[in-house]
Amino acid sequence: MTPRGRRRAGMVRPYTPTGGRAAPTRRTLDLATLLIADPEKPLRGLDSHSHRLMQHCLPGVLSLAEVSTDLQxxxxxxxxxxxxxxxxxxxxxRNPVPAAQQHDMHLLERILDALHKKL
Incomplete structure (x- = not known):
């Protein structure tokens, strides 16, 4: 632990950006979750960390991992x-599609071949 008054410059305790919250309200978020910002929502009233996160997400779609890395x-x-x-x-x-819900490419190719034979 760093003695008081001798913290590294730029060091922020993890609970500071979250306002003391320790757990997300949503348990479905993972590193592959895609984030899409609503450009119509006003940014005023957001704390500085949330405001910065929103500005980072506004140009397009980013994964939670990208946002975390980019914002350090x-x-x-x-x-x-x-x-x-x-x-x-x-x-x-938007959560990624679980592997169990993805389509089996071999099965789809067999169906396509069968359809071509019927034509």
Missing amino acids: LPAAVTKVLVSSLVDSGHLIS
Whole structure:
């Protein structure tokens, strides 16, 4: 532990950006979750960390991992911030399709071959 008064410059405790919240309100967020910012939502009233996160997401779609890395925040902190922004409607989150729900390419090719034979 660093003695008081001797912290590294730029060091921020993880609970500071989250306002003391330790857990996200949404348990469905993972590093592959895609984040889409709502450009119509006003950014005023957001704390500085949430405001910065929103500005970073506004150009397009980013994964939670990309946002965490680009903003140099721990993934757990980013999840808390993102879950609050999803709750407020500033962000839309899209989880990746689980492997069990993806289509079997071999099966699809067999169906396509059978359809071609019928024509």
